[in-house]
Amino acid sequence: MESTTSNPPPPHRTQEEFIEAKTLKVGPDKPLEEVRFQVLSHPQKELLVPTPKLRRGLFNRLVAPLDCSQQELRALASRRGIDHDSKPVPIASRCKIDVVVVGSVAVDRFGRRLGKGEGFADLEYALAATNHGSAVGQDTVVITCVHDCQVFDCLPPDLFAEHDLPVDIIVTPTKVVRASIFLPKPKRIIWSLLTKEKLDQIEILREIQFKEKRIGHDVSLMDDVPVENPNAANTTNRKKVKKTKRQLPEAQKSKAQSTTDMEGWFTVFLGRIPRNYPPKDLQEVLAARGFEHNSPGINLVIKPVKGVAFLNMDPSVHQHDDVIKQLDGVCLGSTELNVQGDSKYTGVKAPVKKYRLKKIRRNRNPRSVTPEDELPTIPNEKRANEITERDVEP
Structure with a gap:
């Protein structure tokens, strides 16, 4: 709470409400520390404080130990005491x-209150x-x-x-001052x-909403409620603006163009x-072999989750057999x-059919095998007949 005084006075001890109250909930703000101290000084009263940011619940309970000194009570009433000694x-x-x-930041004599927002x-x-x-x-x-100075006669209703x-x-x-209404x-x-966003910040809200x-x-949030356009009646005769395609940056244009020219x-x-x-490590290893990523005639596609990569090369710039020789024995780590x-150049096909038979033999119920179950997930249809059994995880 913003205040011009660090410790405003607590409710006067002669106030009937404070004397008769058995359970009081006091905010965690620094200016209310004296109020928490006064409640803790009365063993017959129970002090509740808000759970910080409402993470695990609504209230925490602060209990003063027996034979507690005034200094220990003040430490318990502090924000540090709330964070470390209060129990949910x-x-x-x-x-x-x-x-x-x-x-409060501001309050008027009618009882209207403004907080921190x-x-x-x-x-x-x-x-x-x-x-x-x-x-x-x-x-x-x-x-x-x-x-x-924080009390006003009337705040805007x-x-x-x-x-x-x-x-x-x-x-x-x-x-x-008692509120007049x-x-x-x-x-x-x-x-x-x-x-x-507010729901994601406060865990207890999600539980109560459920x-x-x-x-x-009805637990629809502000984001879920459609907002009526106040100018909807005036938009019927407006000329519709023709949508134009978003212009891509030059770097993205060249990248999109390169994929169609392969x-x-x-x-x-x-x-x-x-x-x-x-992926950067693989790019450095290939660059050391003379195949730098995005250099003329080279396009590298890496699938790190599947543990594979595809090196697309222009035959007018690179010879297939020379590339295979240069990459022979390449290691990553x-x-x-x-x-x-x-x-197209080697004429060698990967033993996909052999892998398919193994999958069928391991299945105890061959009738339940569907065509989608027989074949492994292959990241690129073009390379479907070139991935060997040891490169595809069963």
């Missing part, structure tokens, strides 16, 4: 909160109203502690909606105001590529790669 309250447990103390205080109250056996309700007292949390009592260093507090989560969806509640090229297959080596030439 199971979401399935029931509890009843009597007083909620929140921080993240919406955690509003969201925490809405979650508490529908969980822990309705831990809070319309009769729960909400108090804020601020400096006098159009800034507030039904999901915003109002306050009942305003405590400043010089006075206690009663404003309704959040009763439930309004899912249409939440985004998928539960509410199962019981038939007709008639031969392909050298490289297998047994270790998967723990990045300690593994010698399997180099196979193009079948």
Whole structure:
């Protein structure tokens, strides 16, 4: 909470709400540290704090050890004490909160409150109203502690909606102000105001959304709700703008053009590529043999997940047999790669049929074998008859 004073005073000890409250939930902000200390100083009172960023639940419980000194109580009431000494309250447990103390950036005498803009205080109250056996309700007292300069006569009403949390009592260093009117507090989560990004940030929200969806509640997020175009009536007579194709950068143009100009090229297959080596290492090994990636007449396609690569070469620039000789014995690390030439030049076909028979013999129910099961997944149809059995993982 932003404040012009580091420690605003806690609710006055003579305030009826503070005296009678058995369970209080106090925000984790630094200016509310004195309030947490005052609650911990009363052993008969229970102190709940919000779970940081609502990661594992809604509330954490802070319990002061027996015979705890004032210095130890203040350390427990600090933000470090919340992070290290508070214990999560199971979401399935029931509890009843009597007083909620929140921080504010600005507040008016009607009880309208502005926070830091993240919406955690509003969201925490809405979650508490529908969980822990309705831990809070319309009769729960909400108090804020601020400096006098943060209190306004009236804030613009159009800034507030039904999901915003109002306050009942305003405590400043010089006075206690009770809201002049009663404003309704959040009763439930309004899912249409939440985004998928917010849902991904708060794990407990995903769990509650799943539960509410199962019981038939509408849990559509802001991203899922179609937004009506306010100018839809004025767009019917507008002239439609003809869509133009997005112009590719010169580098992408040349790359796309090169893939269409490879007709008639031969392909050298490289297998047994270790998967723990990045593609850049293979490019460096081939460059050392005189075949630099994207040089004239060379196009290298690497499939690192499958452990294979395809070296497409222009026959007018490179001779097939010379390429095979230059790549003979090429290694990546300690593994010698399997180099196979193009079948158009070698006339040698890989024993695909032999591999197919082995697959059928290993299958205990030959009738269940489909044509898709018989053949291994081959990354390039052009090389289907050139991959040997040792290069394809069963």
